[in-house]
Amino acid sequence: MHEAAVAENLLQSIIAASTEHSDKKIVRVVISCGQINAINDEAMQFAFAAVAEDTICEGAILEIKHIPLKSQCRKCKLEFDFDFYSPTCPDCDSGDIAIGADAPLLLEEIEFEEDD
Amino acid sequence: MKIKVNKKILAKNEDFAVANRKFFKKQGLFCINMISSPGSGKTTILTETIKLLKNKIRIGVIEGDLQTEIDAERIRKTGAQAYQIETQGACHLNAEQITNALSKLDLEKLDIIVIENVGNLVCPADFDLGEEKRVFVLSTAEGDDKCAKYPQSFAKADILLLNKIDLTKYLDFDIARVKKDAMKLNKNLKIFEISAKTLEGMDNWLNWLLKSSKKK
Ligand SMILES: Nc1nc2c(ncn2[C@@H]2O[C@H](COP(=O)(O)OP(=O)(O)OP(=O)(O)O)[C@@H](O)[C@H]2O)c(=O)[nH]1
Ligand SMILES: [Mg+2]
Ligand SMILES: [Zn+2]
Numbered sequence: 001m002h003e004a005a006v007a008e009n010l011l012q013s014i015i016a017a018s019t020e021h022s023d024k025k026i027v028r029v030v031i032s033c034g035q036i037n038a039i040n041d042e043a044m045q046f047a048f049a050a051v052a053e054d055t056i057c058e059g060a061i062l063e064i065k066h067i068p069l070k071s072q073c074r075k076c077k078l079e080f081d082f083d084f085y086s087p088t089c090p091d092c093d094s095g096d097i098a099i100g101a102d103a104p105l106l107l108e109e110i111e112f113e114e115d116d
Numbered sequence: 117m118k119i120k121v122n123k124k125i126l127a128k129n130e131d132f133a134v135a136n137r138k139f140f141k142k143q144g145l146f147c148i149n150m151i152s153s154p155g156s157g158k159t160t161i162l163t164e165t166i167k168l169l170k171n172k173i174r175i176g177v178i179e180g181d182l183q184t185e186i187d188a189e190r191i192r193k194t195g196a197q198a199y200q201i202e203t204q205g206a207c208h209l210n211a212e213q214i215t216n217a218l219s220k221l222d223l224e225k226l227d228i229i230v231i232e233n234v235g236n237l238v239c240p241a242d243f244d245l246g247e248e249k250r251v252f253v254l255s256t257a258e259g260d261d262k263c264a265k266y267p268q269s270f271a272k273a274d275i276l277l278l279n280k281i282d283l284t285k286y287l288d289f290d291i292a293r294v295k296k297d298a299m300k301l302n303k304n305l306k307i308f309e310i311s312a313k314t315l316e317g318m319d320n321w322l323n324w325l326l327k328s329s330k331k332k
Contacts, residue, residue, distance in 0.1 A: 002239035005208065010125050017121045024117075031125065036268050037242065084267035087300040095300040099271075105125040105242075111118045 003040060006105060007047035013107045014057055021112070026057050028111035032065035034103035035084060039064060067103035074098055129243055132211035136246025139218070140229070146329035147229045149245050151269065152253035154235030157279040159187045160312040161253065162230060166194045168315075168322055173329060176226040178217045180209040180234045187232060197221050208239035211246055228329050237262075241269045249328065255280040256289040263297035270301045275308065277321065282311040 014029060029048075033039040041064050048062050068081035073089035074096040080089070088095050124130060140147045150158050159179075166175050176197040179187040188200035199220045201213050214231060221229070231247060233240040252273035254262055257280055263270055270276070276298055278291060295307055306324065310317040 002208065002242045005206070005210075005239065006125060006242070009128065013121070013123055013125055013127070017119070017123065021119055022117060028118075036271050038268060084271065084301065085264065087267065087297075095296070097300070099303075107121045107123050107125050109118060109120055114117070 003043040003047040006039065007044065007051045010048065010107060011051045011055060011057060014110055015055070017107065018056065018110060018112070023056075024112040026060045026110055027113050028061045028063065028109075029057065029107070030063045030065065030109040032067055032103060032106045032108055034067050034105075035069040035082060036102040037105050038066070038084075039105070065108070069102055070100040072098045126242065129211050132215050133244040133246040136211055136214055136218070137248070140246065140248065143223055145223065145226060145229050146249075146331075147231065147245075147247045148249045148251050148275075148325075149231045149233060149240075149247035150251045150253060151233045151237070151240045151273070152235060152255075153237050153258055156235070156253045156255040156258065157312050158232050158235070158253055159190050161277065161279060161310070162232065163190055163194050164312050164315060164318065165322065165325065166191070166196045168318065169326065170195075173227045173326060174225055175228045175230060176221050176223075178209075178214060178221075178229065178231045180213075180232060182206075182234060197226065203234055207234055207236045208243050209233050209245060210243050214245045228325070237266045237269050241272050249274040251275040251277060253277045253279055254294070256284050256287055256291075260288070260290045260294045263294060263301060267301050270298050270305065273302065273305060275306050275324070278307060278309045279312055281309045281316060282314045 044064060045062055052058050052060060071082035072079045073094055075094040076092040078089055078091045082099050152158055162177055177191045179198055179200045180203060181187055182205055183202050185200045188198040191198035199217045201217055231245055250273045252269060298305055308321040310321055
């Protein structure tokens with residue numbers, strides 16, 4: 001699965017983004033993806049936990065946000081979130097849909113361990 | 117402490133892809149990235165395409181496989197240049213590997229570069245290599261339900277090559293259904309029905325390739 005490669009790149013991105021702020025452990029990571037640039041949660045959690053072992057991210061919670069893909073039916077003009085697994089208008093069943101731009105795979109936020 | 121990062125996770129690959137795309141443009145090279153499941157016929161389509169366009173255009177190939185030089189050797193047998201990338205287990209090519217492979221080809225003698233990606237429907241789709249067009253190959257032997265199962269791969273392609281149409285009479289493969297389903301996922305998709313074995317339908321594909329590469 002591509003989640004393995006994404007997890008590897010994510011870890012590098014986290015390390016690159018964190019070093020200038022703190023050398024503390026990371027406890028939470030928030031990422032987001034689109035519907036074309038999609039991620040399978042279960043595979044991603046598994047892959048991230050694996051690459052995070054023995055790094056500053058070991059044991060960190062990974063939060064994955066799925067950004068909807070805005071679309072509009074060209075026939076009945078209904079605006080809805082596009083679902084690639086059921087690519088027709090939920091109202092009139094037309095397959096003629098204008099699909100918007102998809103969200104990229106993004107590292108949004110990282111949270112460091114607090115001082116005690 | 118929390119910090120906002122908002123950086124693309126695949127930014128490193130994207131940087132290389134952008135550089136590759138710029139380079140292709142500067143060199144006047146037309147680059148396509150071929151993606152499919154294992155065994156859909158990518159290498160066969162390429163060897164036949166190269167032979168049929170021999171006197172018209174110069175095609176070089178970058179091959180991506182987990183292991184072995186087999187596919188690159190098949191290309192070289194046609195007289196064309198080929199460079200093999202062995203990914204050592206990685207399920208897709210990345211843009212940095214393409215940057216490195218480009219220095220292994222004699223680019224002055226080429227008009228088109230085709231990248232044959234590792235046989236895999238899912239992972240290669242996420243990695244932009246800097247190609248100008250993405251070609252998705254689906255063979256009739258794989259079944260006509262692939263649009264429903266791998267919609268993202270169809271959404272990201274520019275061209276769909278429906279290969280092995282010589283076999284449709286033996287299989288329950290509904291070409292009309294696939295074309296309709298694929299167009300729902302991607303309005304701009306161009307579809308060519310071909311057989312790399314009998315060469316049926318190859319003309320349309322060859323004409324598209326010639327025309328697109330001459331636009332450079
Ligand atoms: N009947 C028929 N067989 C084909 C056609 N195109 C390719 N084949 C056969 O399909 C098999 C796989 O073809 P390849 O060209 O090696 O496929 P590939 O996509 O390059 O395979 P990988 O690189 O391993 O993913 C070979 O036995 C080909 O001869 C076709 O149009 N019709
Ligand atoms: Mg091959
Ligand atoms: Zn509608």
